[in-house]
Amino acid sequence: MTTVLALSRLTGDVLRSLRDHLRPLIACHLFFTLLASGLLLPAAGWALAHLLARLERPLVSHAAVLEALLTPIGLGWLLALLALAFLVLYLQQAGLTLVAVRPRDHHLKLAVDALWTCLRRLPSLSGLALLQVGSQLALLLPVALAVLVLHDRLLGDLDPDYLRQVRPPALWHFLATAAPAVLGWALAAAALYTRWHLALPVLILEGATPRRALARSARLTRGRGHGIAAAILVLLAALLALPLAATALFDAAFTPLLARLPERPALLMPAMLGYVSAYTLVALAATFVGIAANALLGACLYLRLAHREPRPPTPPPGAHPGRLAWGVELGVIAIAVTQAWLMLQAGEIRERVDIVAHRGSSRAAPENSLAAIERAVREGADLVEVDARLTADEAVVLHHDRSLARLAGDARRIAALDRAALTALRLTGPRGGASRVAGLDEALTRVRGRAGLMIELKGEPGREARLVARVGEVLAAEARARRRCRDRAADGVRRAACGDPRVMRRVALASLSYPTLSEIAERLPAARRILLAQLTLRGALPRRGFDILALRHNRVDAAAVRRADRHGYALYAWTVNDPARMSRLIDLGVDGIITDRPGRLRALLAERHRLGDGALMLVKLHNWLRQ
Structure with a gap:
């Protein structure tokens, strides 16, 4: 019962923090989304093209991709891509945490300060990402190799269609042999993730080094792993449910309304544009809420365990959105309408198949x-x-x-x-x-x-x-x-x-x-x-x-x-x-x-x-x- 009450209070703290700091959180989220799309994706594409040029062979199957990734060049590219992806993710989570925990009387100044602090702490954030992701990979590697060896020995000579449709005893033998190792890895990885869950707030708020941040997170979470794991699972379930619920709502409530409209382009196209724009806004909102809630969960847990405070403080009474908020909101609406327009423009009716x-x-x-x-x-x-x-x-x-x-x-x-x-x-x-x-x-x-x-x-x-x-x-x-x-x-x-x-x-x-x-x-x-x-x-x-x-x-x-x-x-x-x-x-x-x-x-x-x-x-x- 205590765990349920604590989880309920924690959920309420996260939601109230989201409400109190909504606009600067949106601004930080959009900035890092643009950073990821402008830096991460082009860098990954360039690195992949360079890798494939070095390999000098086409990759059109999963087996060929796996074989390429297991080469020294492929492993280097994969590790570099993972490092870059997690670094952008850590930067975003750090910025959202700072926005929530260090309120100011002006949202624009708050967002700028948060971004500047994240960039100054970039070397430390890089070190933390390297330690956490590297540790998880170190846990995964021996298990992955063991499963590959088992697969090669038990199933290597059998046709994939035969395995999928007949499901011979050899398949069940393989699954039964590999399952304990996979389950053991999953439990160890989850325990490590829970133990180090507060390392990012410690590093960004206390100025700790990556190693000290991990050590302090381990001390703060000691004996509370089950409760933190429950909070993380509830959050994950909510993140998965949000987009599904949004799609179901629009499909059940609004799609039938469009079906009743007369087939007149002057009426039908604007109605569809408005419909798709609204759906895109809801999808963007669901994505933002999930990312922000993850950052706020870490911030609320950190404040509760390190400072006995239930949640980040409410902004001062004089806080106001200023031009930043209006610009952000107009930008989000413009993105939604643009995506809707492109989607409808791509609606060419091609029935010859x-x-x-x-x-x-x-x-x-x-x-x-x-x-x-x-x-x-x-x-x-x-x-x-x-x-x-x-x-x-x-x-x-x-x-x-x-x-x-x-x-x-x-x-x-x-x-x-x-x-x-x-x-x-x-x-x-x-x-x-x-x-x-x-x-x-x-x-x-x-x-x-x-x-x-x-x-x-x-x-x-x-x-x-x-x-x-x-x-x-x-x-x-x-x-x-x-x-x-x-x-x-x-x-x-x-x-x-x-x-x-x-x-x-x-x-x-x-x-x-x-x-x-x-x-x-x-x-x-x-x-x-x-x-x-x-x-x-x-x-x-x-x-x-x-x-x-x-x-x-x-x-x-x-x-x-x-x-x-x-x-x-x-x-x-x-x-x-x-x-x-x-x-x-x-x-x-x-x-x-x-x-x-x-x-x-x-x-x-x-x-x-x-x-x-x-x-x-x-x-x-x-x-x-x-x-």
Whole structure:
């Protein structure tokens, strides 16, 4: 009960301090936000571009990024970026703390004094950030290395899709073995964070050195760790709840009002501008409240434990905002209106999206099977994506994983078996469905005159070039078969069913590997090339060598769409099955969506086509709020 009462009083002290010092707190917050956007982001981008230039290789997957970061250059860049990020954060927290604890009779003088004190204490703040962040990294490093070693030994040879879908005993063994180490690290890191929680207020208010600030924080918090941890968790929960509550409020209370407006641009656009401006103001306010509350929590705890004072003193009666407050408030409103205007200006309605069936209609039939391909074509897919591998006798078959473990319970690899042996096996699929391993030649026959094919090349190490060559031979054979079919056809309908003998017009070859794309360009210059990427980093993605970038859907944003338009390549998003996310990506302007459910995407596009422009703008607004 005492802890609950103390927590309640502490929450009240934080809120009253926020109210008493609101305007100078806003001024400091905006200053440091501008500092972060003007210093941290450009510096990080420059350093990353320099790093990638030194590495001289593209990074489009998480594994490649991790490998790059584990190099001496990569570790140096990561540590420098962390140091800079935390330094800006510490500067901001120090400024907010000074604003609250040292009130003056003039807000402008208070804000300027706080900023000047922070800059004078910059070396000490840098030392404190180095000690605290370095200590946390020292705790994390051995645990991270141990988990990586465990993963390599227990799961290194298993396919990720097999682990995710089958969840074999080896996965549970790994999790059970790694969990105690991860839990131990989490508890140790939380204890250290709680113990040193007051180091920043001690350093900035008492002028202590970084080491003495840490030691004094440890003395002040001794025996009170559980209460401080509870306060921090309550604050964290509030920070997470604020933006969610704001979105839910606008979605429930105000979005329906817009839907009732007539579709007249003279009325609808100003209403949407006001709506988005108000939402942006609420979002900015929620961000500010979270950052300021974190600083005030430390200040209130410090005053209570070090000086027996419940909270920072209330400003003198004569305090007044002056021109600073008006300038800050007008600046915030200008930012909100500008963001709203840019958002609405980006509201171009683009409804033409390629439907790409991921491994066929793989939620309705076994992936990569002829049944899945047939189902995808019937559901309206423009392209059917399949995975191509070489067998022991160099046939090109369709299978995603290296081995048959996930779909057949057989640990043997595709590359170790010939086509006849693979054809004899039965693969399992959703809803108890079964299939056999199909050949690329069969898939090409199924889509003739009906859909295109996106072929992802899954080459074994050392056999990538041979896979490209064999795929080229299969495509050439299909072109000859289509020409023979058209020569024998009696009428135009039957000729159309034979498919276009210019096969490359309806086929695209995809890979995660730049060398493989280069091999495709050399051997099959007429083929469209698709680069598959989990992420893109500044300076890590050459803008040539592919026609389409297929990017993981949670990495697709407006900037990625603008880059694609600027550099002249198409942008696909993978793999998306949720209609709300599909709608959001359509609104962003992607050129294609790769999905396990092509029928669902086709139905969504048909539904959107039935809407008027005003209704579509409301859909876009709703999607933006959900995002």
